[in-house]
Every structure is written in structure tokens, then in C-alpha cells.
């Protein structure tokens with residue numbers, strides 16, 4: 104049985120560790136912005152023993168940006184539940200648009216988002232090469248053995 108709850112400040116040390124385990128560092132970089140866990144909202148999926156999913160997001164005017172989304176037990180509905188939780192929060196705050204950035208190698212994420220109504224709106228060619236200057240732990244070869252270099256922005260109207 105998976106439980107879902109909102110992140111609290113007490114979760115910050117665990118959140119940093121989770122990002123380090125899953126994204127190589129205690130911060131993530133997207134479209135030239137460095138995101139640290141402090142100040143982000145989020146939801147955690149908990150299996151009674153450990154975190155099995157995490158989504159973080161932030162509000163920018165009428166936009167809601169998903170900063171990170173992870174599931175460590177894939178294909179069991181955790182990612183969908185986390186996404187639904189953020190959409191519900193964003194609607195409560197009267198957001199009109201939700202967006203996120205993924206990378207050219209992440210075919211699974213591109214599929215996941217598009218099947219949930221997101222549309223690709225921008226390709227930032229070479230953006231990951233720029234991020235790598237800030238965060239050298241970003242690999243040159245990404246998922247699916249694809250050279251990791253571009254950012255793809257997807258959005259959904261709420």
C-alpha cells in the first residue's frame with residue numbers, strides 16, 4: 104500500500120539524498136536555472152519503509168513548473184498519482200499552465216507526459232551542454248544510449 108503526502112521542511116535532508124541518488128547531485132539544473140530543494144513544494148510516495156516516488160514543483164505567476172518527478176517502482180501508477188496531486192494543487196492555486204523540461208534522451212518521460220496530455224512546445228538545442236558546465240555529473244550519454252544534449256519543454260493547460 105503506497106501512501107502519498109506533501110513534503111515538509113523536515114524532509115529536506117532526505118530530499119537532498121533522494122536527488123543525489125537519482126540525479127547525481129543535491130541540486131538539479133533546468134533551462135539555466137539551478138534548483139535546490141529549499142523552497143520547492145512536493146509530494147512523496149511512501150511504501151511504509153522508504154520513499155518510492157517524489158515530485159517537486161514551484162509556482163511562477165499563473166504557471167506551475169514540475170521541477171522533478173521520480174518513481175523507483177515504475178509501472179505501478181506512482182508517477183501518475185504524483186502528477187495528479189500536483190495538477191490538483193495547481194488548479195487550487197488557479198494556475199493556467201503546467202510545464203516541465205525533460206531531455207532528448209528520456210524517451211520514457213516523453214511518452215509518459217504526452218500520454219497524460221502534455222504537448223511539446225520548445226526544443227532548446229544544446230541546453231544540457233550548458234547545464235553540464237554547472238553540473239558536471241550530467242553524463243554525456245543519457246538514457247537509451249542517446250547523446251544527452253537538448254532540453255524539451257512540455258506543457259498542459261489546466
Ligand SMILES: CC(C)(COP(=O)(O)OP(=O)(O)OC[C@H]1O[C@@H](n2cnc3c(N)ncnc32)[C@H](O)[C@@H]1OP(=O)(O)O)[C@@H](O)C(=O)NCCC(=O)NCCS
Nearest residue numbers: 172173174176177178179180181182183204205212215218
Ligand atoms: C517517468 C516516471 C516518473 C513515471 O513513473 P511511473 O511510476 O512508472 O508511472 P506510472 O506507473 O504511473 O505509469 C507508467 C506506466 O505504467 C502503467 N501502469 C500504471 N499502473 C500500473 C499497474 N498497476 N500495473 C501495470 N502498469 C501500470 C501506466 O499505465 C503507464 O503506462 P502508459 O504511460 O503507457 O500509460 C518514471 O518512469 C521515472 O521515475 N523515470 C525516471 C526519472 C525520470 O525520467 N523522470 C522524469 C524526468 S523529466
